[in-house]
Amino acid sequence: MKRWVPLAxxxxxxxVVWTLLPARDATVSEWAPQLGRQEAIQKAIQVAxxxxxxxxxxxxxxxxxxxxxxxxxxxxxxxDRLLKxxxxxxxxxxxxxxxxxxxxxxxxxxxHELGFSxxxxxxxxxxxxRQAELEMERLVGAAAANYRxxxxxxxxxxxxxxxxxxxxxxxxxxVGRVEVVLKEGxxxxxxxxxxxxxxxxxxxxAGRRVLRDxxxxxxxxxxxxxxxxxxxxxxxxxxxxxxxxRFGMRFVWMAAMVQALALLSGSLQNTAxxxxxxxxxxxxxxxxxxxxxxxxxxxxxxxxLAAGYAAAxxxxxxxxxxxxxxAEGRLWTKLVGWEAWSGVMxxxxxxxxxxxxxxxxxxxxxxRFLEGSNLLAETWPQLEPLDGLGLQWELYLGIVFLLPWLAxxxxxxxxxxxxxxxxxxxxxxxxKGPFPPGSPANLATGLxxxxxxxxxxxxxxxxxxxxxxLGTYATVQGVRLAHLAPVSLREAGxxxxxxxxxxxxxALAAARWGKATDGRRLLEQMEENASAPPRSERExxxxxxxxxxRAQAGMLPGEDPWVEGFELSAVCEPAREVGGDLFxxxxxxDGQFGVxxxxxxxxxxxxxxxMTLTKGMLAxxxxxxxxxxxxxxxxxxxxxxxxxxxxxxxxxxxxxDGERRVVRHIRAGHNPPVLWRSGNGTCEFLKPKGIGLGLxxxxxxxxxxxxxxxxxxxxxxxxxxxxxxxxxxxxEWEQFGEERLEETLQKWGRCGAAELKDRIVEAARVxxxxxxxxxxxxxxxxxxxxDGRDSIR
Amino acid sequence: xxxxxxxxxxxxxxxxxxxxxxxxDAHTAxxxxxxxxxxxxxxxxRLVVDCARLSYISSAGLGVFMSFIEELREAGGDIKLxxxxxxxxxxxxxxxxxxxxxxxxxxPEAVAKFAEGPRxx
Numbered sequence: 001m002k003r004w005v006p007l008a009x010x011x012x013x014x015x016v017v018w019t020l021l022p023a024r025d026a027t028v029s030e031w032a033p034q035l036g037r038q039e040a041i042q043k044a045i046q047v048a049x050x051x052x053x054x055x056x057x058x059x060x061x062x063x064x065x066x067x068x069x070x071x072x073x074x075x076x077x078x079x080d081r082l083l084k085x086x087x088x089x090x091x092x093x094x095x096x097x098x099x100x101x102x103x104x105x106x107x108x109x110x111x112h113e114l115g116f117s118x119x120x121x122x123x124x125x126x127x128x129x130r131q132a133e134l135e136m137e138r139l140v141g142a143a144a145a146n147y148r149x150x151x152x153x154x155x156x157x158x159x160x161x162x163x164x165x166x167x168x169x170x171x172x173x174x175v176g177r178v179e180v181v182l183k184e185g186x187x188x189x190x191x192x193x194x195x196x197x198x199x200x201x202x203x204x205x206a207g208r209r210v211l212r213d214x215x216x217x218x219x220x221x222x223x224x225x226x227x228x229x230x231x232x233x234x235x236x237x238x239x240x241x242x243x244x245x246r247f248g249m250r251f252v253w254m255a256a257m258v259q260a261l262a263l264l265s266g267s268l269q270n271t272a273x274x275x276x277x278x279x280x281x282x283x284x285x286x287x288x289x290x291x292x293x294x295x296x297x298x299x300x301x302x303x304x305l306a307a308g309y310a311a312a313x314x315x316x317x318x319x320x321x322x323x324x325x326x327a328e329g330r331l332w333t334k335l336v337g338w339e340a341w342s343g344v345m346x347x348x349x350x351x352x353x354x355x356x357x358x359x360x361x362x363x364x365x366x367x368r369f370l371e372g373s374n375l376l377a378e379t380w381p382q383l384e385p386l387d388g389l390g391l392q393w394e395l396y397l398g399i400v401f402l403l404p405w406l407a408x409x410x411x412x413x414x415x416x417x418x419x420x421x422x423x424x425x426x427x428x429x430x431x432k433g434p435f436p437p438g439s440p441a442n443l444a445t446g447l448x449x450x451x452x453x454x455x456x457x458x459x460x461x462x463x464x465x466x467x468x469x470l471g472t473y474a475t476v477q478g479v480r481l482a483h484l485a486p487v488s489l490r491e492a493g494x495x496x497x498x499x500x501x502x503x504x505x506x507a508l509a510a511a512r513w514g515k516a517t518d519g520r521r522l523l524e525q526m527e528e529n530a531s532a533p534p535r536s537e538r539e540x541x542x543x544x545x546x547x548x549x550r551a552q553a554g555m556l557p558g559e560d561p562w563v564e565g566f567e568l569s570a571v572c573e574p575a576r577e578v579g580g581d582l583f584x585x586x587x588x589x590d591g592q593f594g595v596x597x598x599x600x601x602x603x604x605x606x607x608x609x610x611m612t613l614t615k616g617m618l619a620x621x622x623x624x625x626x627x628x629x630x631x632x633x634x635x636x637x638x639x640x641x642x643x644x645x646x647x648x649x650x651x652x653x654x655x656x657d658g659e660r661r662v663v664r665h666i667r668a669g670h671n672p673p674v675l676w677r678s679g680n681g682t683c684e685f686l687k688p689k690g691i692g693l694g695l696x697x698x699x700x701x702x703x704x705x706x707x708x709x710x711x712x713x714x715x716x717x718x719x720x721x722x723x724x725x726x727x728x729x730x731x732e733w734e735q736f737g738e739e740r741l742e743e744t745l746q747k748w749g750r751c752g753a754a755e756l757k758d759r760i761v762e763a764a765r766v767x768x769x770x771x772x773x774x775x776x777x778x779x780x781x782x783x784x785x786x787d788g789r790d791s792i793r
Numbered sequence: 794x795x796x797x798x799x800x801x802x803x804x805x806x807x808x809x810x811x812x813x814x815x816x817x818d819a820h821t822a823x824x825x826x827x828x829x830x831x832x833x834x835x836x837x838x839r840l841v842v843d844c845a846r847l848s849y850i851s852s853a854g855l856g857v858f859m860s861f862i863e864e865l866r867e868a869g870g871d872i873k874l875x876x877x878x879x880x881x882x883x884x885x886x887x888x889x890x891x892x893x894x895x896x897x898x899x900x901p902e903a904v905a906k907f908a909e910g911p912r913x914x
Contacts, residue, residue: 670887
């Protein structure tokens with residue numbers, strides 16, 4: 001974006017607002033207050049004095065009240081005598097002496113007394129009845145003649161109540177009312193008001209209000225939904241990244257500071273005190289409540305900012321750098337300065353939009369944008385614009401979070417921006433609609449503002465977007481106040497404009513003279529933080545184990561093979577941890593077929609590594625002669641060299657001769673395979689001598705290695721297995737054992753290889769029950785068949 | 794698996810006797826390993842392991858024997874096993890340990906075996 005664009009936008013916007021506001025702003029042109037805070041307090045002191053109460057030196061709270069329906073009625077029935085006497089804008093001034101006494105005076109925007117209420121204890125006696133009438137005349141002046149008495153000295157809890165009414169003959173339903181309450185001859189409460197029933201208004205108005213309420217409900221639900229989504233998204237990504245919590249926390253301090261200043265400005269204090277007065281309470285219970293709400297909102301805002309940061313896809317990161325730097329406290333930098341300056345100036349430019357819309361709509365349309373009529377009664381109006389930093393929910397939900405989140409999921413550029421623009425536009429027109437509900441000008445304003453905010457996000461990043469309402473609010477509030485009659489308000493207006501102008505210039509100075517930052521380096525840092533490894537060490541190990549297990553499972557044969565003269569079936573059931581069992585089929589180059597079951601001692605990744613080595617050597621052996629002794633010797637040599645004798649491998653290898661149904665077998669320290677004879681159903685454990693592989697490199701291994709040959713008849717079963725089967729333990733720490741294996745074979749020996757294998761595994765599983773498996777369980781069944789049957793599952 | 798495991802040491806002449814009690818598995822193997830290490834460092838090269846009260850041994854336990862045996866034998870010592878219960882003996886036997894170690898029925902026999910001179914390896 002060109003350097004001059006923000007300044008130009010700001011100046012243009014400011015000029016437009018300055019010109020159009022006086023005629024188009026409701027506060028200035030419609031309500032036209034003649035009082036500011038100070039003036040209202042002075043007037044209240046006079047009124048109280050007239051009632052015999054000296055309140056000078058007491059503490060004051062001032063609140064404004066705009067009776068919207070009265071204002072609309074005045075616009076509708078412009079020539080009505082009664083309505084002419086009333087004004088939509090009221091000031092409520094509450095004075096309290098810090099102990100028990102409190103007095104409330106209601107004044108119109110032009111300074112007329114509209115009501116008085118006294119909670120102090122009075123002593124003086126007066127003449128009673130006549131007092132009430134005098135008070136009534138005092139309140140309504142010349143119009144007193146129009147009032148008719150409706151209540152005669154009614155005894156109430158407060159005192160003695162008298163009431164008068166003025167009914168307009170031409171417009172039945174519109175009522176003016178005066179009420180005076182006396183206690184011991186003194187006025188303790190008086191009020192004059194006017195009420196206009198809804199039915200008298202334009203009926204279309206009611207319909208539009210329903211529309212507005214409905215839209216607000218949708219807005220609320222949408223807001224809740226998006227906040228929920230933001231929180232969920234934040235916490236799921238917290239597991240993957242390492243720095244956004246810090247980021248979010250830092251934003252909390254900034255948002256908290258803003259909220260604190262807003263509280264300080266006294267608005268919440270005012271409202272709380274006056275509401276509690278009106279409800280007859282002595283204290284202001286709403287103040288702690290207000291502080292709590294402000295705190296919660298601050299945390300929510302920080303959460304949503306952090307969520308946006310976490311959800312932002314890579315290509316959005318450059319828009320988050322400025323915000324990140326502010327969160328780190330690095331304010332005096334070129335980047336931060338430029339983004340802040342552009343954002344504020346663009347915000348000033350955006351302030352013009354509602355007023356231009358009002359001008360286009362035609363005469364009589366007023367902007368009630370940034371409603372803050374209470375601005376007139378603020379203790380420190382200069383702090384009001386800061387509210388824009390903390391409470392711009394459309395901005396947070398819509399752009400700060402939703403856009404990055406959408407951006408990660410919606411591929412099409414145009415669709416993403418289009419959806420967001422429309423959504424924000426609609427939300428803004430409902431939430432900040434400056435015109436009557438249902439007016440198309442609302443939608444136009446909302447869409448224009450949304451487009452403006454998206455442009456700011458695009459070119460000045462999240463930081464620029466966040467501070468832009470500051471520019472908007474300051475411009476509108478400042479110009480508004482500066483155009484009002486009361487001196488105190490005019491001064492306040494100029495102070496606002498000057499103060500925030502200074503801040504904007506400071507941002508510009510930072511952009512010009514601040515520390516240069518390396519944007520690329522910051523992006524790299526964001527990348528580092530994004531790909532930080534998972535925090536928990538345990539998770540990392542778990543991931544490694546899973547990789548190892550998968551690799552292991554991949555090394556085992558997947559299907560039962562076809563071998564002439566035999567039926568084969570095998571399975572390895574891994575235990576929870578990574579184990580070291582292995583079974584393999586060997587097809588030698590001369591056509592002979594071998595089976596192998598091996599068990600690596602130990603557990604975990606080391607055992608798995610030795611399993612890999614073993615598997616590799618077996619694969620190599622397939623190229624040589626099928627000589628079991630040679631194979632075993634080679635394996636022993638390799639494993640002894642590789643291991644430190646702490647890891648050893650037990651192995652059973654069998655060589656199958658399909659023609660003669662003969663199995664040659666070597667048992668290197670492994671569990672003896674069991675032979676089940678189909679003829680008489682007996683079992684025999686084959687135990688040729690043999691030491692485990694990898695235990696000794698010396699001659700002992702060779703000397704103690706025996707090769708055995710067994711002749712099988714059709715239907716005989718030779719079962720190889722690992723110690724995971726016989727040492728399988730149940731909850732009573734009993735082992736499955738060889739006896740149970742024999743029993744299983746005697747029961748199911750007649751089955752085919754695959755079914756027999758399944759029966760054995762099932763027997764072990766049933767025996768184990770709820771206990772955890774300690775070791776890999778391997779079973780390899782060799783059945784001498786009538787013919788070689790293919791038993792692929 | 795219970796990890797109750799105890800080692801008690803005794804001396805008989807030049808031979809150190811390690812009495813094992815309980816379960817020797819992956820959890821307790823390190824304990825056994827340090828015990829043998831201590832003996833080796835203290836210069837006690839002739840060890841008899843009394844397995845009378847050893848209820849269970851796993852491959853981790855077996856591995857401990859293997860890791861020191863070469864060292865000790867080269868220095869002129871040895872580890873001999875005594876009084877192994879039948880159930881535990883089966884584990885040793887399946888693996889082929891009798892071919893690698895002297896396994897005797899009682900401790901005195903094992904101690905006496907040292908007088909016979911080094912094993913042919």
